[in-house]
Amino acid sequence: MPFIDEARLDDDQLAQLDSRQTLRSLASAGAQVRHAIDLAGEAGLGRLMGGERPRSVLVAALGGSSVVANVLELLAEPGSPVPVQTRHNLPLPGWVGALDLVVAVSQSGRAEGPLALAAEASRRGASLLTVGAPDSPLADISARARGVHVDVPAGTSSRTTLWAMLTPVVLAAHALGMVDAGPLVFARVADRLDQQAGLFRPSSETFVNPAKTLACELAEGVPVVLGDGPLTGVAACRAAAMITRTARIPATWGELPDAASQVVACFDGPYTDAGLTSAAVSGPADIFADPYLDGAPAPKLRLLLLRDDGSERVDERARTLADAVAQTARDVGVRVSEHGTEAGHALERLAAHIALTDFAATYLALGLGMDPGLSPHVADLRDRTRG
Template sequence: MAPYLDESRIDSEEAIAALDSRQTLRGLATAGAQVREAIDLSAMAGIERVSGGERPRSVLVASLGGSAVVCDVLELLAEPGSPVPVSVRRNVPLPGWVGPLDLVIAVSQSGRAAGPLALAAEAARRGASLLTVGASESPLADVAAQARGVHIDIGRGRTTSRTALWSLLAPVLLSAGRLGLVDVDEQVLLDTADRLDAVAEAARPSSDAFVNPAKVLAADLAPGVPVVLGDGALSGVAAGRAASMLARTARMPATSGELPDDAAQIVACFDGPFTVAYGQNAGHRRATADIFADPYLDGPALPRLVLLMLRDAAPDQLTREAAQAIALTDAVVEAAREAGVTVSEVRAEPGHPLVRLAGQIATTDFAATYLALGLGLDPAVSSHVADLADRTGR
């Protein structure tokens, strides 16, 4: 039986307040303010001292869980033009090549995540430069202080890494920009904050479900099995974040992919058991629902595949490569619709790559949260996650 999203619940601020025990929606709405505060906190921490103000031989960034996207975003923005290699490490061990000429960036909202903490400690032991981002008065802050590194506080009121993303990400990008690794400066971050504010305004709880883009998206995703697909590298990062938020916040098993590499494996699912096309030889004709199906005799309908296509803004100049990418995306969407798959699209608004990415992430973050609330779930608290923590002592 397909899940049911109660739109009256997500249109009621009283119902939202009763379910959202840690004010997840409010936390997401502060994303723009987080960016602006991070600029100030970075200056107070002495961000200009990172790596002695000199460009390192290489950069390794460590983050996981709800802050894992920090690694993905830095890697995405550094790849086109960074003069030094930027690599990602989720957990120990620290690669053997890391030494005094390198910079290690460790990110943890609580300052206690085992992986980033261990990597930071080992980097300090080897004499590498260290930048840490997380809670003040935490083990991670202590490691940075002992290593004479730079620790940037994330500010007060950050309850989860999922809602504190921009407090974690902005200092990392600001420092990388100062070192010439990415094309990000304070103005880009301020533009990003403005885009985050605009999405928060459009997705505010008081906006009715039929006009609120995040609520509309939540309603589209609710009855199905979500597959999130980005049309390129930038949207691919947003797709990975969206799938994580759908699983962790809305408890919806979701998978993600990125074009062009994942086109075949996503399209192959259009023949599978979660589509109307199942058993209809969908490769040769348009799939149609059985209008004679009787839910009392045949049983309730199964959840159907839902494709969430994240599309980047159209380029100013349409190169051959860009035209091919657009054609591939259009072909995947057309194939999905022919197979009876529900398709929702989120297109980035023009701007700097970080600004475009921020809009996509914010929209899907709000949608995942409204989906949880519409299903009657607390977006921040999972009994099974708490039970796992008790079982493993974490």
């Protein structure tokens, strides 16, 4: 099992290991929202589709930017008359044409998938909204297509500039009558993110810092992140990606009710007390086993259950199912961490979950002695695949 040094998390020199200032970037999420509102206004979102509602919206995004598409689908799904779909790369669906809106998101403005999709959408005469770095290839495609481009200020990575990319896309959807999430909603989101950043600040000691506490809990096992519904499902997907990419610990995720059987089935396997004591898996447990002589014990599952208990409409069936999964986990020795949210707009509740798990994944990397912003193997992969 990985060893997280809790003392390192409370060390005044913690920032020295964070060479790309990931914690500082995450703490700027509220400021990102406010700045993005201004940039979106300057870009002229009202020009999209001539103010008319599109027939459909296709979001082109991948990697750390793909959560933008997930959030837009989440917000639009309950009542929007406009379908939202996601693509990561070519081909662009044959039905996309002049009546549709294509949204291409890339923090660097150079991701091949969104670039290719934006170029093809332009060729077909579709309306185009691009979000990315200024003076980038993506911005150039948008300019030539007479689309709307919203600048994303320079950041360490797409993982830490989520709100700079998400805000203009949702504001555009609001302007087109697809979702109810205008500037006033985002002002409250920014305040919620500021509140969370203060709670999770590096100077706050582990025993009063929920993000540091969660980081220590996640280090105890193989993380399984489970959302109790659509909103927390999006948060769970983001959390698993951050744990994997930032803390370099494999993590899986699911959303209830669909993932209930899939997750519970794992409780019979070799990563729980029930599985480890099964003769079919490992034989009788050796009570005299010495971890120093016989090796470290096998890893165990750690369940992180994200709950949307701040929603005005609580689904009692979903709550009962989440309770049952959590109790089943505890019955087989799986440790469970549960986190809910305060009441508010769906974006506010989502922001609270994302802030917690983003900070937790970063503290997990730092506690394990790793720089959260730099991965030598990712850099090596880029070198090997660079044309």
